Amino acid sequence: MTQKRPFIIDAHLDMSLNALEWNRDYRLSAHEIRETEAGMNDKIDRARGTVSLPDLRRGNIGLVVATQIARFNQSNGNLPGAGWNSPEQAWATTQGQRAWYEAMEDAGEMVQIRDRAGLEKHLERWFDETIPNEQKPVGYILSLEGADSIVKLSYLEKAYGYGLRALGPAHYSTGRYAPGTGLSGPLTPAGRELVREMDRLGIILDVTHLTDEGFSEALELYKGPVWASHHNCRTLVPHQRQLSDDQIRQLTERGAVIGGCFDAWMMKPGFTQRTSNPADFSITIETIIDHYDHICQLTGNSQHIAIGSDLDGTYGTEQSPTDLDTIADLQNLTDLLAKRGYSTNDIDNIFYKNWLQFLRNAWQ
Structure with a gap:
């Protein structure tokens, strides 16, 4: 399999949250979505969004891990997807998000990937250069960010039945x-109990957002495939949200893959969420390579x-x-990585091969 532009797998996008709570039609380009939001100020990232289905295709990003997120979190209702007064309401919200993904499937815009056979079929189509990207549905693997909406343990099996394949038990704050x-x-x-049931069902454990104690406990309880979908390095950005060197070593010993996150506050130290300006910190796409380098050295x-x-x-260009x-x-990233000494094979690993190998191993 070879292509002129590297294929990309992105392991964390909150697409349905944006579609429903931000009222964004992801079939429009990011620039067109910005036009529909001109003059709006209810959310800090209005008219600054960067993600759309056409832009995913334009970037040759043919497979994503797409989330559901709805939180029973009364201590901070300002958090993304949070503030529901009952787990049942949170569950209902995730079902609305699932309905949006299914509507995108019906429209031919997306296709859900649930298993190895579906993965290989999807890759075959995306690596066929005789088909324009505009005619290819974006594949998505369904993930749940924060488990509050799992009303009780039996709901996890229901979710697995409709295609949930990864889950991060924690998000921000309480859970x-x-x-x-x-x-x-x-x-x-x-x-x-949730982690044990995930293990039984074969749902991938996403350690993103766990506390240090929760991280250690989850890895001990869970024996199956583990990833960190969107995480950077604590050595470079000292904050509990990032992975320590010891945690990185534990993950790699388990065959995990770590997805570098492009949220500016996680890329350089001292950045204040929703206040600081990335330009003041010289944060560019290349900044993520510092985090990649650190993990490669370890x-x-x-x-x-x-x-x-x-x-x-829940942020945009700001x-x-x-x-x-x-x-x-x-x-x-292709040229930036090459300038930093990364080989073509290294770049392919970062763009898609590492996630692909992980999924093939998980879904044998």
């Missing part, structure tokens, strides 16, 4: 199953780093690398 970013402490008793290879951009994670206009600009 029914695990505390998340900004907190400390272990999984809740229900969280320990592991001795390029087999555990990849892309988990989070580029529609909190993205200054030289990134839309998600299609992820292709600019």
